[in-house]
Amino acid sequence: MTRYAIATDLNRCVGCLACSVACKAANGVPVGAFWNKTLRIGPNPVEGGSGQWPEVEMYFLTVQCQHCANPECVKVCPTGASHVAADGTVQVDKEKCIGCQFCAMACPYGVRYLNEEERVVEKCTLCEQKIAQGELPQCVTQCGARARFFGDLDAGIGSFEAPWVVDITEGDPTYEKTVASRITLDECVEAYGEADVHHLPDVGNDPSLVYILRGRTWRGGEE
Template identity: 75%
Template sequence: MTQYSIITDLNRCVGCLACTVACKAANGVGVGSFWIKTLRVGPNPIEGGSGDWPDVEMYFLPIQCQHCADPECVKVCPTGASHKAADGTVQIDKSKCIGCQFCAMACPYGVRYLNETERVVEKCTLCEQKIAQGELPQCVAQCGARARYFGDLEQGLDSFVGAGKVSIAGDAGYDAVLSEFCTYGDIAKPYTDSDVHHLPNVGNDPSFLYILRNHEWKGEE
């Protein structure tokens, strides 16, 4: 069963907010609203350290709809507007949405909001208009640090793809980078099962994965 997802390698993320800006531009997200928010975690003292620089650690954590396997937002929607698609993503049928915001209240991650103009709820769609044509979600395509990768969990993490070849020779222009994919298996540094994290699971089984090595995971907080 297909379950589209995104891996974010937090050891590569530099907090540049390119994913946030690209998402807003590609999806027409209004001023003051966001489908992706990038949080700064830390700086926190390293265990056994002084608590002062350089004995501190910090990383960035992008937060968006997790396209859960068993989403709470779908369970509470009275009209069926929020639903699971065949590719595993969670989508909103705006023609059915009545703006009650039950889904926004049920979401454990606070990533849904009411579009006041249209009176419907909005959130990350995983750029369904792009992935349907074999393209990458815009937040993945625009990640200059190659921290974000898109794929199907059923195919394994190493098969997830990001923008740009592993090494670009010759034309390294914008169009060339977006037309070539690399896989996470090609570029990832070694990681263990203990380095793979999810946002808090309250029975909804979030599908997005975060890889974090040699840092204390704070995502449960």
């Protein structure tokens, strides 16, 4: 079974917010609402440190719908509008949504909101309109630090893909050629171990999105 997700290398993320801006532009997210937020974690004292510079650490954490395998939002939806699609992503059928916001209240991550104009709940779709055509989610495509990768969890996060640099000597340095050129996570990032792979807190919902963090204390709350 396919289970699409995003893996983010937090050691590479520079907090530029390009993913948040790209998401809003590609999906028409209203002013004041976000499908993808970038949080600053820290500065915090390093373990055993004084808490004074340079004995501090910081990183950026991107938070969006985690496209859970056992989503709480789907369990409480009275109309079946919130559902798990065949590709493993969690989607909202706007034709069925009645705007009750039960799903928003049930979400452990606070990543759903009511579109006041349409009176339906919205959230990250992993750019379903793009991945259905073999493209990548816009937040992955526009990540300048090359920290975000997209793929199928069943194939392993090492196989997740992101756009890669096009050799302009090949004669086609266009945007279309760039986004079609791919590199895998394992080909791009520094080595990581099992202890470096994290998820946001699991309350029985089994979040799918993956975060890689090396050499710093994970403060994502999974403890």
